[in-house]
Amino acid sequence: AHIGPGDIGPPPKTSTEPHGSSAYIKKDSKDIWSEEEVAEGSHYDDLADPRPQPEYEIIxxxxxxTEDVFLGLSGKDPSSMKCEAMKIKIKLPETKATDVVLDxxxxFLDLRTPKYKLGLHLPHPIHCREGKAQFFxxxxxxxxxxxxxxxxxxxNLQ
Known part of the structure; x- marks a missing residue:
């Protein structure tokens, strides 16, 4: 007999349901996804917008x-789990500060200028009212x- 990768492990359970498992239950709606499944900021995506995305860096x-650096008393390490803030540097050549629209x-971070657009999903949730932006x-x-x-x-980190 020919054995393949699907033969490893216990045999699959047979289902009496017409479409397999009950993990996915389709609603009566014609929507292909629910509001909860759509990532925040996706309404800013505009595929017809020809503006390029500027270069950026997340720090x-x-x-x-000194108690952390020399004595290690607080238990901090260089991992991202111990970070409290992030700085995003966005290069905007040939742009004035008055042209920048930031949300x-x-x-999610949404940046628009006449020449560039950036829709950036942030790696961690942030306090959106406590940020600061500065244009150099x-x-x-x-x-x-x-x-x-x-x-x-x-x-979690104690």
Whole structure:
């Protein structure tokens, strides 16, 4: 007999349901996905918009003191799990500060200029009301500083 990868493990369970498992239950609607499945910020996507995406860099930051560096008393390490903030540097050549339109949500950053557009899904949720943005005209760089929202850190990282 010929044995293949599907023969490894216990035999599959047979289902009496017409379409296999009950994990997916289709609603009576003609929608192909629900509102919960759509990522935040997807309504900003415009495939017909020809503006290019600018270069950007995400830097995760920690508040570190001498007790962390020399003595290691707080238990911080260089992992991203110990970071409290993030800085996003966006290069915007030939752009003025007055041309920049910036909208920051909990998990999404939307930047629009006449020449560029950036829809960025953030790696961690942030406090959208506590951010700061600064445009450096000499370097043509926008720096956005955001404080991360990590409500479970006090429980998970102790």
């Amino acid at each position: 995760l930051k920690q508040n570190v003191g 920051v949500k909990e998990k 005209s000499d370097r043509e760089v926008l720096e956005v500083s955001l404080l991360m929202n990590r409500p479970m850190d006090s429980i």
